[in-house]
């Protein structure tokens with residue numbers, strides 16, 4: 001178990017949206033390139049985004065970079081030691097703040113995330129729905145009581161490990177669980193009924209046309225705004241039916257290369273990928289055009305890697 005606040009911070013941010021098994025290689029690569037807070041603060045944001053490529057939710061990488069700079073500039077390169085103070089930093093929510101303060105600095109506070117919700121709701125057969133906004137407060141109180149006088153760092157690490165490896169979603173491995181003799185869900189064989197969740201509503205589907213234009217071996221690319229969806233990343237431009245499409249795209253000779261489906265948290269995007277290779281340069285001035293080899297040096301979201309694959313296979 002690491003007591004280094006920097007390592008705990010990076011690993012917790014990576015694991016926010018990623019399973020341990022998938023996240024570990026990213027963590028190792030990231031730590032190799034940015035082994036210290038100052039190395040991260042000094043790096044260029046584009047490089048940090050490049051190392052984040054494939055993990056999604058890129059605002060996490062932008063926040064990491066910005067907070068590293070804040071800590072070096074305003075905190076003499078030291079992490080604050082309490083969850084309350086850590087939560088004032090960009091991108092550090094209650095869970096990450098408590099993980100850092102308890103594991104690195106021994107603050108007596110329990111951490112609760114989806115894994116801990118699951119363990120507690122099963123252990124107590126607690127019917128409180130974990131999708132409700134009040135769930136965090138509810139389970140935080142239970143976790144703090146459950147922890148009692150135990151050392152917070154050890155308690156939190158055990159709960160996180162238990163949730164990730166034994167009391168897993170779906171069918172838990174109760175035979176390997178140290179809490180089995182007191183667990184209410186095990187006693188009543190109702191493990192799969194907990195945690196209680198809201199019924200899922202189907203995600204909205206959105207469609208868009210993605211335009212790949214090649215002229216003299218160079219492709220039209222654009223960089224997205226720094227904030228919002230895929231903030232700061234590069235893409236082949238795409239437009240939804242409600243968007244205003246630039247005039248120069250009204251060419252007759254488009255070929256469909258294929259379709260790319262990408263699932264976001266709140267919607268599913270269906271991209272129809274269109275390709276053309278006009279003999280004349282049709283791009284307006286200042287358009288970013290990049291050769292196929294150089295596209296590999298840009299930070300692209302996963303969906304654009306799929307588009308790139310279609311372009312390479314054409």
Ligand code: SF4
Nearest residue numbers: 167172174177180183
């Ligand atoms: S006994 Fe089973 S359901 Fe209960 S906490 Fe352990 S793994 Fe989870």
